[in-house]
Amino acid sequence: MNDKAQWISADKEHVWHPFTQVSYAPENIIIERGEGACFIDVDGNKYIDGISSWWVNLHGHCNPYIISAVTKQLQQLEHSIFAAFTHKPGIALATRLLEHLPAFDKVFFSDNGSTSVEVALKMTFQYWSNKGTPKSKVIAFKEAYHGDTFGGMSVAARNAFNKPFEPLLFDVISIDTPHKDNIDALLQEMEQHLQNEDISCFIFEPLVLGASGMLMYAPEHLQLLIDLCRKYNCLTIADEVMTGFGRTGKFFATDYLNDKPDIICMSKGITGGFFPLGATACKQFIFDAFISNDKMKTFFHGHSYTGNPTICAAAIASLDIMERTETMLQIKDLSAWQAAFAQELTGYDNIENVRHTGTILAFDIKTGESTGYLNNAAEPLAEFFIKRNIILRPLGNVLYFIPPYCITKTEAEQVYAAIRALLKG
Ligand SMILES: Cc1ncc(COP(=O)(O)O)c(C=O)c1O
Incomplete structure (x- = not known):
């Protein structure tokens, strides 16, 4: 299979993906490689992995060590x-x-x-x-x-x-x-x-x-x-x-x-x-x-x-x-950025329950529906961020940001800017 369309079609035909309702799920993005806190897809688009691939990645994709x-x-x-x-x-x-x-x-x-x-x-x-x-x-x-x-x-x-x-x-x-x-x-x-x-x-x-x-x-x-x-x-x-x-x-x-x-x-x-x-x-x-x-x-x-x-x-x-001092510093820095951004977020009245613990930041978007995994905000929110080359997959209307510890300040700022843009409408 050489071209992207063939891979997509084989994916649809043969693979059952987790936590996915195919009746409305958008087309899967084919990831080609990983690099630091980012993925690069088959078309060369680079995405920040803002959820550490389901909270697992700590030190970056394809970490050479x-x-x-x-x-x-x-x-x-x-x-x-x-x-x-x-x-x-x-x-x-x-x-x-x-x-x-x-x-x-x-x-x-x-x-x-x-x-x-x-x-x-x-x-x-x-x-x-x-x-x-x-x-x-x-x-x-x-x-x-x-x-x-x-x-x-x-x-x-x-x-x-x-x-x-x-x-x-x-x-x-x-x-x-x-x-x-x-x-x-x-x-x-x-x-x-x-x-x-x-x-x-x-x-x-x-x-x-x-x-x-x-x-x-x-x-x-x-x-x-x-x-x-x-x-x-x-x-x-x-x-x-x-x-x-x-x-x-x-x-x-x-x-x-x-x-x-x-x-x-x-x-x-x-x-x-x-x-x-x-x-x-x-x-x-x-x-x-x-x-x-x-x-x-x-x-x-x-x-x-x-x-x-x-x-x-x-x-x-x-x-x-x-155990490297450098990693503990990354965790400390990331925690401090998250804390500062959480503080800034308290100024928005279209969200509530802004919270953070260490490297984890989360808040609830007010939607008129009850907060929870089935809240219909999830899909449009994920789409909003993917269009900006950021992977954030909200839990219903709960938006959270848990990047790998190696994320750079510039990359984290890119995510914060996108969240600001979302909240300012
Ligand atoms: C607290 C907790 N326990 C258990 C699990 C299950 O882990 P796994 O998906 O690796 O089976 C998860 C997954 O998100 C989790 O967050």
Whole structure:
């Protein structure tokens, strides 16, 4: 196939794309290559990747340092089974991750964000079962998103993402996201649940609930909820799939807390945006509950590609870059630009709930329709920005900007200028 039209036609004929309603979706843009915070399409048009390709890219597309680490690893060992065998990239990555997670002791690898959550949930359910006190209830935020697998959907909001599957999802106790006006009532409600029910775990996205519309809340409120769980012996799971690896300004969002949760889920930025990888870290006491001569206490979970060494090599290279002073400065600068622009945005009366946490900026566009993923503003908004060579894909009427950390000031300014143009009409 030589010409663009043939590729487009084959794409339409053979490929089923995610989160896409083909009846009204515009023609897909064929990306040819990536470079820093940008993509270049087959016609040579350059686009700023303002959403880090679904929040995964940290250090730029085709980052040469990660490419070189991956290439080297590929020449040595592309993949191997990870049970009864191990390898240096897997060991090194777990060790390096734990250096950033001093409260944790073990890392379990899987394939993506959803599976990192499945692993966490299964760990907690089996932890209690192995201890001889099975518990199956979960507390979760009403507006959460934890992935597209059945466990992930069950512990998430009941909304457009999972409506057709609702009868198949397991019940959870849903609580509101905390804010200053509801925190006292929320703590009371939480305490009642913890007193009355056998709760296995509380799962949450720390500080930012991403897919539900970049809803943000304070670390102090999360700490109070975790403290209550601790009091009642309820395990806590931080889903840092989106917030991990610098997004909120610190290495992990849970670094804003004094007391860490028991389990942490990681994915997305873990490989710098190169490959899918899930990792679930837990504390030693959880791991210990699985050690027994009774075979039934084994964690019978694994994926064919668990701990793939090539992917681990990319993740180690991404960690090398994360640990450079220069990257921390990029995160600091980007966070400061986002904060300043958020301040400026408060002057517009056609938007509301302007918010930012670290490198993440979001606000709601007033449309007369209710705020949410199905709000009809999404498609025209995305089109407005694509015409200006910027990739922003709003969650309904929630517009957010989460670029790779390597975005230049000029590129960020281009995005801010386009947002100004949109809001000024
Ligand atoms: C907080 C959170 N958890 C889990 C997931 C699922 O990750 P994945 O799409 O890699 O399965 C996402 C994806 O957006 C997420 O934001």
